[in-house]
Amino acid sequence: MFRYRTRGRSLATRGAKPARTQAQVSKTVKVNGDARVLAICVDSMSLDFARAHLGRLPALRTLLTADGALKELTSPADRLTASVWVSFATGAQPGAHGHYYPFQWDQEAMAFSRVSSPDWRARLPVEPFWHDLARRGVKTVAFDPGTPNDAASAPHTEIINWSYQSSGAASASDPALLAELRRRFGRRPIGKEVPVPKTLAQSRRIRDDLIRSIEAKAEAALWLMAREDWRFFLTAFYEIHRAGHNLLVVGGDFGSEADPDALLAVYEAQDRALGRILEGAADANTTVIFFSLHGMEPNRAQDHFLAPLLARLSGAWVAHREGAPAPARPENLMARLRAAVPAHIQYSLAYLLGEHVQDWVVNRALTGGADWSRTPVFRYASGGEGYLRLNIKGRERQGCLDRDEVPGFVTWLKERLCEIRLPDSGGPLVRAIYDARDLYPGERAEYLPDLIIDYAPDEPAHAISSPAIGRLDAHLDTGRGGNHCGAAFMIVAGPGRTHAATAEVRDIHDMRTFIESLLFDQSCAARAAAESMPARSDA
Structure with missing residues (x-):
């Protein structure tokens, strides 16, 4: 069962330490x-x-x-x-x-930031x-x-x-x-x-x-x-x-x-x-x-498909909810620019640009062009894993989903994701989808992804398709063999x-x-x- 906290309750827990890190243990244990x-x-x-x-x-x-x-x-x-x-x-x-992850979601800023920053250290000590x-x-x-x-x-x-x-x-x-x-x-x-x-x-x-x-x-x-x-x-x-x-x-x-x-x-x-x-x-x-x-x-990463497939599924959901076709999502210019810049130039720029500039680029690539009022779900920053966040009103500063919409949307989303196939083999893209709070309950579970996708293919795919998203062609371009x-x-x-x-x-x-x-x-x-x-x- 999917559970979430409102923004107010979330803020109230900031700065609290997990029980295990503050364990009260007798100091008389023999060294x-x-x-x-x-x-x-x-x-x-x-x-x-x-x-x-x-x-x-x-x-x-x-x-x-x-x-x-x-x-x-x-x-x-x-x-x-x-x-x-x-x-x-x-x-x-x-x-x-x-x-x-080292780069986590801030629901107040509607952006990602490093957990090593002073703000995050205070929030999640x-x-x-x-x-x-x-x-x-x-x-x-x-x-x-x-x-x-x-x-x-x-x-x-x-x-x-x-x-x-x-x-x-x-x-x-x-x-x-x-x-x-x-x-x-x-x-x-x-x-x-x-x-x-x-x-x-x-x-x-x-x-x-x-x-x-x-x-x-x-x-x-x-x-x-x-x-x-x-x-x-x-x-x-x-x-x-x-x-x-x-x-x-x-x-x-x-x-x-x-x-x-x-x-x-x-x-x-x-x-x-x-x-x-x-x-x-x-x-x-x-x-x-x-x-x-x-x-x-x-x-086995498949996250090169996540942004376009979530955009198409979000558009389909919003169109169903509003009874009219959703307007076209503005193009994510930063993501397009990153895809267009040759790898050797990106390699050189990474050594020249400071960390703050790199973080800004990553944020824009992940969230640029988002109309949050029509974005019910989005991807988290990750190392190739399928991490999804629901954009819930009262939790995210610019939420999309009403509370009573969440269970129905999650069911619909899981069904659509499990329909996706690899055209070449006919095999599924998704083996399973987990609710993170069921896997890892706890007082800070709200900071984790809401949903975790377990991908089925043994290596990155080049194309996927389903009735809801049509066909998508993409190539994993991280250079990571492992x-x-x-x-x-x-x-x-x-x-x-x-x-x-x-x-x-x-x-x-x-x-x-x-x-x-x-x-x-x-x-x-x-x-x-x-x-x-x-x-x-x-x-």
């Missing part, structure tokens, strides 16, 4: 001696790809075959791919924390569990976690967005430390990603740049590990993520040109870095957790490998209680039970 935890995330690593090339990845092979306990985990990335870091950091599902660890006396270093909080307020050593997949300003608990890091290892080694098709020469530069970026991150991590006194050290690499998007060679025409071994070369560089870090951390007290919060697979999937995992090595709590980790949001169990003498189940109890009052 587990000299236990240390080194958590290394390699973002979006494909475990299947790595397993297929273990002969070229000796450090990972040792972890998998000798030293480590492997746990394959579930993750919200099978529906909300970019929600994983906040889910891991808070130990909560997306409906509780409200984060699904994120307090990672390692902040609580630090307050409880665990000396902590968090180096480039993929969370949108401001590191300046962290109660421990923290650096955010130094060399991260998404763009944005770096922040640190100690500005002098960030300045020293930049002086030693570079300002942003990973650089920017530009989602356009790459030539072979561009892909080779990306490969070489990512290898250098991995080396810089490894050197910086080792420097911080030696410089700081720590019991919990978290770091993350994003180069495998970037490489999976751009260097995965696929059979279709939607990927970028790349050498057959380009992706493996980046995995080999990551493996060398892993070996160096493991060697630098080896001692009897340190548990190593090597993990990825989601995976990578050949791209995209995300929900295949998460962790490998535990060292003394924590045989900890009883290891067996209790099934999803990425369980990793919070697992890490706390290693640092404090308490099982995952006991800690989760303690967190679920209401706070006691001594008054």
Whole structure:
């Protein structure tokens, strides 16, 4: 059943933290001696790809075959791919924390903005569990976690967005430390990603740049590990993520040109870095957790159809409601311009234009030309997923749908979407459509997409058709051969490998209680039970 909140009620919840991030836990839990935890995330690593090339990845092979306990985990990335870091950091599902993408919808502004901006940080605050660890006396270093909080307020050593997949300003608990890091290892080694098709020469530069970026991150991590006194050290690499998007060679025409071994070369560089870090951390007290919060697979995105098909369906609905043909929607000039500008020019412009200009361009491409009074549904910004938002009066500032229209419209929309076929094969475009609030209930579920489309084709299609929309021809032009999937995992090595709590980790949001169990003498189940109890009052 579809549920929504009005604008007024939505605003009333702003600034409230999910219950899990403010858990009231006894401070008398016994600290587990000299236990240390080194958590290394390699973002979006494909475990299947790595397993297929273990002969070229000796450090990972040792972890998998000798030293480590492997746990394959579930993750919200099978529906909300970019929600994983906040889910891991808070130990909560997306409906509780409200984060699904770095560029989210603001219903008051009727525009998209970055969740790392001060306004969004105030609206959807994120307090990672390692902040609580630090307050409880665990000396902590968090180096480039993929969370949108401001590191300046962290109660421990923290650096955010130094060399991260998404763009944005770096922040640190100690500005002098960030300045020293930049002086030693570079300002942003990973650089920017530009989602356009790459030539072979561009892909080779990306490969070489990512290898250098991995080396810089490894050197910086080792420097911080030696410089700081720590019991919990978290770091993350994003180069495998970037490489999976751009260097995965696929059979279709939607990927970028790349050498057959380009992706493996980046995995080999990551493996060398892993070996160096493991060697630098080896001692009897340190548990190593090597993990990825989601995976990578050949791209199945179909979002190149979303804007035109939603425009046609919206027009059909409005015409039915008003009893007259809907006026033609003004052309989205920015979207047309982006489609017309050659990929190599877009690639160059992305490095010249500032972030604010890029955000304005993306907003205009997504919403330009919209007559909100005749737009009952629109697409969310995404990495290729099918995220839809209903334009509801009383929730959106310029709403279209009356409250009593919503159930009927949702039923009608789902029926029309499920009618769409691929002309060449006759197969469906849509496998299923999910109500996000049913999948991820919670006090911040209103910030998620309303509907999530699960696409049926195994690769981007070139044409779709149905009685309601006619025929649409389009081509995915992001240059991404790979995209995300929900295949998460962790490998535990060292003394924590045989900890009883290891067996209790099934999803990425369980990793919070697992890490706390290693640092404090308490099982995952006991800690989760303690967190679920209401706070006691001594008054």
